[in-house]
Amino acid sequence: MSVATQHPPGREQLGTFSPEPQPLSLLINGEVRTALADPATTLVEFLRDALGLTGTKIGCDRGACSACTVWIDGEVAASCMTLALDVRERNITTIEGLSRAGELHPVQQAFIEHDALQCGFCTPGMVMSCAQLVNRNPDCTLDDVKTAISGHLCRCGTYPNIFKATLAAAAASRKGKTK
Amino acid sequence: MSADAFEQRSLPAGIVGDAVKQVTRNVPRGEPPAWPANAELQVVGKDVPRMDALDKVTGRARYTFDVQLPRMLYARTLNSTVPHARIKSIDTSRAEKSPGVRAVHVLERLLMIAELRDPGDEASEPYPIVRFTGQPIAAVAATSARAAEAALELIRVEYEPIPHVTEFEDAIQSSSPPVFPGPTEQRATAGGGGAAQGLPQKGNLRGPSTGGSRGEIERGFKEADVVVEGEYRTQVQTHTPLEPHGIVADWRDEELTIYASTQHVMSVRDEAAEIFKLPKEKIRAISDYTGGGFGAKYGVGNYGTLAIHLSRKAGAPVRLVLDRREEHVSVGNRPSTLQRLKIGAKRDGSLTAIELHSFGTGGVAAGAGVGMCHHSMYPCPNVSIEHYDVFTNAGPCAAFRGPGQTQGIFALEQAIDAVAARLGIDPIAMRDKIDTRDADDVRARAAERRIGAEKFGWSRRRAPGSDAGPIKRGIGMAQSMWPYIVNSYTTCEIRIAGDGTVDAFCGTQDIGTGTRTVFAQVVAEELGLRAEDVRVHVGDSRFPPGPPSGGSRVTSSLTPAARNAAHAAARDIASRVAPLLKAPADELIFKKGHIERRGDSKTSLGFAEALRRAGIETLVHRADRRDDYEGYARKAGELNISPHAIGGVQFAEVCVDTQTGAVKVERMLAVHDCGRPINPKLVESQILGGVVQGVSYALYEDRRLDAATGVQLNANIDQYKIVGSRETPQIEVHLIELIGAQSSTDARGVAEPANVATAAAIANAFFNATGKRIYTLPMTPANVLAALRAE
Ligand code: FES
Numbered sequence: 009m010s011v012a013t014q015h016p017p018g019r020e021q022l023g024t025f026s027p028e029p030q031p032l033s034l035l036i037n038g039e040v041r042t043a044l045a046d047p048a049t050t051l052v053e054f055l056r057d058a059l060g061l062t063g064t065k066i067g068c069d070r071g072a073c074s075a076c077t078v079w080i081d082g083e084v085a086a087s088c089m090t091l092a093l094d095v096r097e098r099n100i101t102t103i104e105g106l107s108r109a110g111e112l113h114p115v116q117q118a119f120i121e122h123d124a125l126q127c128g129f130c131t132p133g134m135v136m137s138c139a140q141l142v143n144r145n146p147d148c149t150l151d152d153v154k155t156a157i158s159g160h161l162c163r164c165g166t167y168p169n170i171f172k173a174t175l176a177a178a179a180a181s182r183k184g185k186t187k
Numbered sequence: 188m189s190a191d192a193f194e195q196r197s198l199p200a201g202i203v204g205d206a207v208k209q210v211t212r213n214v215p216r217g218e219p220p221a222w223p224a225n226a227e228l229q230v231v232g233k234d235v236p237r238m239d240a241l242d243k244v245t246g247r248a249r250y251t252f253d254v255q256l257p258r259m260l261y262a263r264t265l266n267s268t269v270p271h272a273r274i275k276s277i278d279t280s281r282a283e284k285s286p287g288v289r290a291v292h293v294l295e296r297l298l299m300i301a302e303l304r305d306p307g308d309e310a311s312e313p314y315p316i317v318r319f320t321g322q323p324i325a326a327v328a329a330t331s332a333r334a335a336e337a338a339l340e341l342i343r344v345e346y347e348p349i350p351h352v353t354e355f356e357d358a359i360q361s362s363s364p365p366v367f368p369g370p371t372e373q374r375a376t377a378g379g380g381g382a383a384q385g386l387p388q389k390g391n392l393r394g395p396s397t398g399g400s401r402g403e404i405e406r407g408f409k410e411a412d413v414v415v416e417g418e419y420r421t422q423v424q425t426h427t428p429l430e431p432h433g434i435v436a437d438w439r440d441e442e443l444t445i446y447a448s449t450q451h452v453m454s455v456r457d458e459a460a461e462i463f464k465l466p467k468e469k470i471r472a473i474s475d476y477t478g479g480g481f482g483a484k485y486g487v488g489n490y491g492t493l494a495i496h497l498s499r500k501a502g503a504p505v506r507l508v509l510d511r512r513e514e515h516v517s518v519g520n521r522p523s524t525l526q527r528l529k530i531g532a533k534r535d536g537s538l539t540a541i542e543l544h545s546f547g548t549g550g551v552a553a554g555a556g557v558g559m560c561h562h563s564m565y566p567c568p569n570v571s572i573e574h575y576d577v578f579t580n581a582g583p584c585a586a587f588r589g590p591g592q593t594q595g596i597f598a599l600e601q602a603i604d605a606v607a608a609r610l611g612i613d614p615i616a617m618r619d620k621i622d623t624r625d626a627d628d629v630r631a632r633a634a635e636r637r638i639g640a641e642k643f644g645w646s647r648r649r650a651p652g653s654d655a656g657p658i659k660r661g662i663g664m665a666q667s668m669w670p671y672i673v674n675s676y677t678t679c680e681i682r683i684a685g686d687g688t689v690d691a692f693c694g695t696q697d698i699g700t701g702t703r704t705v706f707a708q709v710v711a712e713e714l715g716l717r718a719e720d721v722r723v724h725v726g727d728s729r730f731p732p733g734p735p736s737g738g739s740r741v742t743s744s745l746t747p748a749a750r751n752a753a754h755a756a757a758r759d760i761a762s763r764v765a766p767l768l769k770a771p772a773d774e775l776i777f778k779k780g781h782i783e784r785r786g787d788s789k790t791s792l793g794f795a796e797a798l799r800r801a802g803i804e805t806l807v808h809r810a811d812r813r814d815d816y817e818g819y820a821r822k823a824g825e826l827n828i829s830p831h832a833i834g835g836v837q838f839a840e841v842c843v844d845t846q847t848g849a850v851k852v853e854r855m856l857a858v859h860d861c862g863r864p865i866n867p868k869l870v871e872s873q874i875l876g877g878v879v880q881g882v883s884y885a886l887y888e889d890r891r892l893d894a895a896t897g898v899q900l901n902a903n904i905d906q907y908k909i910v911g912s913r914e915t916p917q918i919e920v921h922l923i924e925l926i927g928a929q930s931s932t933d934a935r936g937v938a939e940p941a942n943v944a945t946a947a948a949i950a951n952a953f954f955n956a957t958g959k960r961i962y963t964l965p966m967t968p969a970n971v972l973a974a975l976r977a978e
C-alpha cells in the first residue's frame with residue numbers, strides 16, 4: 009500500500025471545534041480533500057455528500073451491513089460508524105482509490121470474471137473487504153473469505169461467487185508474487 | 188393478424204442433448220430463421236462477462252441513491268406513530284419556518300393499499316385514515332437531511348385512535364376491529380399484484396376466491412386410498428433490497444425528471460403522469476442502476492409522490508431515499524399464509540382430490556394469494572380452492588420473488604412428499620407418476636429430476652429419521668413452477684452508424700439480472716460482432732417501451748424483439764453490401780466482425796469497412812415482441828401467459844440438531860430450465876440468488892410486530908436476520924437448454940422459479956432427517972423444537 013506523502017493538519021492545529029460546520033481535511037486515496045463538516049458528520053456522509061465519492065454505499069447506517077466499508081490505515085472499517093473528525097491524520101482508501109492508474113485490484117478483476125455481483129449495491133463494500141483479505145493473506149482459505157465478509161449483507165445472494173472470486177484473486181496474487 | 192400473415196414452419200423443439208424433434212408451428216411471416224442450439228452460436232449461450240461489472244466493482248455505477256444535482260434538497264418523511272386512527276389535524280407551520288426547510292407537503296391520498304369499493308362507507312376526512320404504524324403522512328425538503336429530520340420533529344399530528352388488529356389469528360375473529368369499514372378492491376400495479384375484483388368481504392376476511400376449483404371434491408376423497416392433511420404456516424418476509432426505495436424528483440417548468448430506484452421506469456412515468464395530471468411526454472424516468480427490487484419497486488409510490496410535490500413547491504430537485512425502517516415497514520412484503528391442505532391419492536400415487544382452504548395476510552393490502560400451484564401443477568380431477576385475504580393494521584404486501592407461489596409450493600410440495608411417504612413411494616418416483624401435463628415445464632422437470640437425482644446422490648437417501656444421535660441429517664427435493672410470461676409492448680431499436688457503431692435501445696432496465704448483457708449478446712449474434720461492440724441503452728422512459736423487471740419476463744420479452752430488430756438491420760446491410768461483394772444478399776452472413784459469402788471466407792469485408800464502402804450513414808431498425816408461435820393460454824393486461832410454464836427441481840441436504848433446534852442447510856442442488864439460456868453464467872447467478880434467498884426465507888426471516896402498537900420490532904438489518912456468508916450452503920447449479928420453438932430466441936426467465944422450490948426442498952429434507960414434518964416457517968429453534976415434539 010502507498011504511504012501518505014502529505015498529511016492534513018493534525019488535531020492541535022485545528023484547535024477546538026464548534027457544532028457548526030467547519031472545514032475539515034482528510035487524506036483520502038492519497039490526496040488531501042477538504043470540505044465543510046460538522047462534528048456529527050460520519051465518514052460516509054463526508055465521502056458521499058461533501059466530496060461526491062458515491063462509490064461507498066449506505067445500506068443500514070448502523071454497522072450491520074458493511075456496504076460502507078472503507079480502509080482506514082489499511083484496515084477495513086464501517087464508515088457509517090466512524091465520525092469524519094475522528095479520522096484526521098489517518099490514511100483513508102475508498103473503492104474509488106482501490107485501482108491504481110487504471111489497473112484493477114486482482115479482487116476487482118476476479119469479481120468481474122466470476123460474476124460476483126448482481127445489483128452491485130453491496131459490491132464496493134465486498135470488494136474492499138475481500139481485497140484487504142487478499143492483501144493481508146494471499147494464502148486465505150474459503151473459511152477466511154467467509155469470515156472476512158461475515159458482516160456483509162448481499163441481498164442478491166452473490167456469496168458463492170464472491171467466495172470463488174476471492175480465492176481466485178488470492179491464487180493469482182500468489183502466482184504474481186512467486187514470478 | 189390475418190391467416191396469411193403466418194406461415195407453417197418445421198422447427199426443432201425439445202431439450203438439447205436429450206430429445207429434440209421437429210415440430211410444426213404457425214410462425215408470423217418475416218420471423219428470422221430458428222437459431223441452432225447454443226453450441227453452434229457465436230455469442231449467445233456464452234458466458235460473456237456482465238457488461239456493467241466494471242462500473243460496479245469500481246464504484247462508478249450511479250444508483251438513484253448516488254444522484255447529486257445542483258441545488259438538490261434532501262427530504263425525510265413523517266410516518267404515523269399509531270396503527271389505526273383518524274387524523275384530526277396536522278400543523279406544519281413550525282416545520283416550515285425551521286432552518287434550511289424549503290417545502291413541506293402532506294399526503295392527500297395513499298397508494299398501494301386496498302380502497303373501499305364504496306367510498307361512502309367511510310365519512311370523508313381531511314387526511315387519509317391511518318391504517319398502520321409507519322404509514323407516511325407528510326414530508327419535508329431541506330438543504331440537508333439533518334435539517335429535514337429536525338423539521339419533522341416540529342410537525343404536530345393530532346390522532347383520534349381507532350381500535351386496531353395486527354395479528355392474523357385476531358383479525359379473522361368476527362369480533363375483531365375491522366381494518367376497513369366496508370368491502371375493498373385492490374388495484375394491480377405494473378409489478379402484478381392486485382386482487383380479484385368484486386369478492387365478498389366480511390370484517391377483515393375478503394373472499395373466498397375459488398379459481399381453479401373443479402370436479403366433486405367429496406367424490407375425490409371417497410375414491411382415494413390415502414388422505415393426507417396438513418396446516419402450513421408461512422411468515423411475513425420483507426424485501427430488504429440493499430438500496431432502499433428512493434427517488435430524485437426534478438420538477439421544472441411543467442416538465443418532470445425522475446431518477447428512480449425501480450424495476451420499471453415506464454411505471455414510474457405512468458404513475459407520476461396519472462397523479463400529477465401531466466402528459467407522459469412531459470415526464471422522463473431514469474434508472475441507470477437499481478440496488479435490488481425483488482418485486483417491491485414499481486411506480487412512484489407514496490414516497491415518490493411526496494418527493495415530486497416537494498420539488499414542485501420548492502422549485503428545486505428533491506431526493507427522498509427511505510431509511511431502513513421505512514423500507515421494512517411501508518413499501519411491501521411477502522404476506523404470511525395459513526394453508527390447510529388436504530390431498531387424496533390412489534395407491535399408485537395418482538391424485539384424486541386436492542382441497543385447499545387458505546388465508547393470506549397482506550396487512551392493509553389485498554392480493555395475498557398462495558399461487559396457482561395447488562390447482563395447476565399436477566393433474567387432478569377434483570379440486571376445491573377457497574382462499575381469503577385477511578386485513579391487518581400492518582404495512583401493505585407487494586409482489587415478492589415468486590409471489591404466492593413460493594408460499595404455495597412450501598405447502599404443496601410437502602403434502603406431495605407426505606403422500607409419497609404414506610404410500611411408500613419414493614418422492615421422485617411419485618413426481619414421475621403425477622407430473623404429467625403436456626407442457627414444457629413438465630418435460631423439463633422430468634429431465635431435471637433424473638439429472639438431479641444422479642448428481643445429488645439420491646440413491647443414498649435413507650429412511651426418514653435414520654440417524655440415531657441427536658444430530659440428524661437428511662435429503663429432500665421439491666419442484667418449482669412459474670408461468671412463462673411475455674410482456675406486450677416490448678420494442679427494441681437498433682441504430683447502426685456508418686463507422687460501425689451499434690447502439691441498442693429499450694425502455695426496460697437492468698436491476699442486476701444482466702439485462703444489458705443479454706441484450707448486447709443477442710444483437711451481437713445477429714451482426715457477427717462481440718457483445719462489447721454493442722452499446723446498450725436501457726433505464727430511460729424515453730426509449731421504446733420495455734418490460735418491467737419482474738415476473739421473470741424481461742429476457743423472454745426483450746430478446747426476441749432485439750433479435751428481430753438486429754436481424755432486420757443485418758438484412759438491410761446485406762442488401763447494400765451485396766453489390767460490393769458481388770454476391771446475392773441472402774448468401775451474406777455476419778461472422779466474427781466480418782460480412783462474408785456463406786462458405787467462401789475470401790469474399791469478405793470487415794463490418795465497419797463494409798458499412799463505409801456501402802455509403803451507409805445511419806440505419807435504424809425497430810421491432811416489436813411478436814406473439815409466441817403457439818399463442819397464449821391467457822392474457823391479463825400486458826401479461827401474456829404461455830400454456831408452457833418454467834420448471835426447476837431443487838435438492839437439499841440439511842442437518843438438524845434435535846437438542847437445540849438449529850437447522851443448517853449444508854448443500855443444495857438446483858437444476859433449472861429457462862428456455863434457451865442466453866448467458867449461462869448470469870443465469871447461474873440468478874439461480875444462486877434465488878436459492879440463497881430461499882434458504883433465508885426457510886430458516887431465518889420473520890417480520891415481527893408489536894401487537895399493542897403495530898411497531899415492527901426488527902426493522903433493521905441487525906435485527907431482521909438474512910442469510911450471510913456463514914449460512915450460505917454449498918450450492919451447485921445445473922442448467923438444461925430447452926428449445927420451445929415459441930419465439931426467435933426461445934429465451935425464458937429464471938429469477939422466480941429459482942426461489943419458488945427452495946423452502947419446500949429444505950422442509951422435505953427436514954422430514955427425511957427427523958421423520959417429522961415442519962409445517963411452520965421460518966425454521967427457528969422454537970418452531971423446530973415444536974415440530975419435533977409434535978405427535
Ligand atoms: S451502512 Fe455502514 S454497516 Fe451498513
Ligand code: FES
Nearest residue numbers: 126128130162164
Ligand atoms: S449484488 Fe445486490 S446486494 Fe449484493
